[in-house]
Amino acid sequence: MKHSTLAAALLAWALSVMAGPASDTEIVYKAMTEVGCYSQVPTFKDLGKYTYQSSGYCQHQCVPQGYPVMALYDGGHCLCGKKLPPKSTKTDKSNCDKSCDGWPDEYCGGSDAYTVILTGLEDDVPTMDESSATTDGVSKTLTTQAGKTIWVTAEATQQSEEEDDGPNTAGIAAGVVVGILGLVGILAGAFFFYKRQKRKRAEEEYRRAQDINSFVAAAKTPPSEDSRWDGEYMAQRRFSNGSIADDEDFSRRILKVTNPDR
Structure with a gap:
């Protein structure tokens, strides 16, 4: 010194x-x-x-x-x-x-x-x-x-003593990670199952609504006209156009006899 x-x-x-x-x-x-x-x-x-x-x-x-x-x-x-x-x-x-x-x-x-x-x-x-x-x-x-x-x-000896004195930290950490991954997998599966069921119910509701709408539309549609109905003839017909009984079917053209003197 x-x-x-x-x-x-x-x-x-x-x-x-x-x-x-x-x-x-x-x-x-x-x-x-x-x-x-x-x-x-x-x-x-x-x-x-x-x-x-x-x-x-x-x-x-x-x-x-x-x-x-x-x-x-x-x-x-x-x-x-x-x-x-x-x-x-x-x-x-x-x-x-x-x-x-x-x-x-x-x-x-x-x-x-x-x-x-x-x-x-x-x-x-x-x-x-x-x-x-x-x-x-x-x-x-x-x-x-x-x-x-x-x-x-000395470092290896100290590390070995620490490992002997306590639990296996690496094993515990690995177990925690595996547990977390398993929990995440279960939650993800439950979520996708819920979404699938919800979508299925929505599709069923949509089909049911379509069926109801089709039924209502069919109920409002007027029936088709009878091909035997002669609208033009019925518009020109008078009550005394013939001597056929009133309960006859006037929807068809039939032979009529009229008195020329009248």
């Missing part, structure tokens, strides 16, 4: 006064100790990027949470851990070449490296086993199974 221990302590005190909670004053912050530059920090908790990041600020984030180790990354990230990273992940100090965003006089890791520092919370901090080393940033644990060496990722 470029600045002195006294400057770091003063900076930490200033930050605690400006940003720390009231209960923070009860915590005693001891001098920090830089351990070195590491390529990986497995299981460390990333607190995110801070615009004014520094070792003093990171210490005031990790110590209240009970972390004896912290790491600074990419100039602005603060990470907290319980143990020192595996020795195999230690790298050359030149890889931690990024100045802290909030205090340019010190380094806060690099683009692919972490400056690891003891927060002063514990004097004797253990180191992680080599089996906790990571590959591509994913924490792995070395296990032996049936004579084979297997690296198990």
Whole structure:
């Protein structure tokens, strides 16, 4: 680190006064100790990027949470851990070449490296086993199974534990989807059945109305004239045109005998 221990302590005190909670004053912050530059920090908790990041600020984030180790990354990230990273992940100090965003006089890791520092919370901090080393940033644990060496990722282990502790979320979701689709199918079938019955009733009503209209029209139509009826003759006929009895059928032309003297 470029600045002195006294400057770091003063900076930490200033930050605690400006940003720390009231209960923070009860915590005693001891001098920090830089351990070195590491390529990986497995299981460390990333607190995110801070615009004014520094070792003093990171210490005031990790110590209240009970972390004896912290790491600074990419100039602005603060990470907290319980143990020192595996020795195999230690790298050359030149890889931690990024100045802290909030205090340019010190380094806060690099683009692919972490400056690891003891927060002063514990004097004797253990180191992680080599089996906790990571590959591509994913924490792995070395296990032996049936004579084979297997690296198990921490994420996979956590996911497996979560699946064992609770119900199968995917199965429940699939069951809900199938149930909803079935309900939609039943409702759609009922709707189309109702529409079909309604249309059928409308067609029956229409045919019934047509039959009634045809019947009424037939009732109003006058009967056809008898072909035996001679209208012209009946218009010219006088009561005394003949001597045939009145109850005869006058709708036909018949032979008439008249008295010429009359």
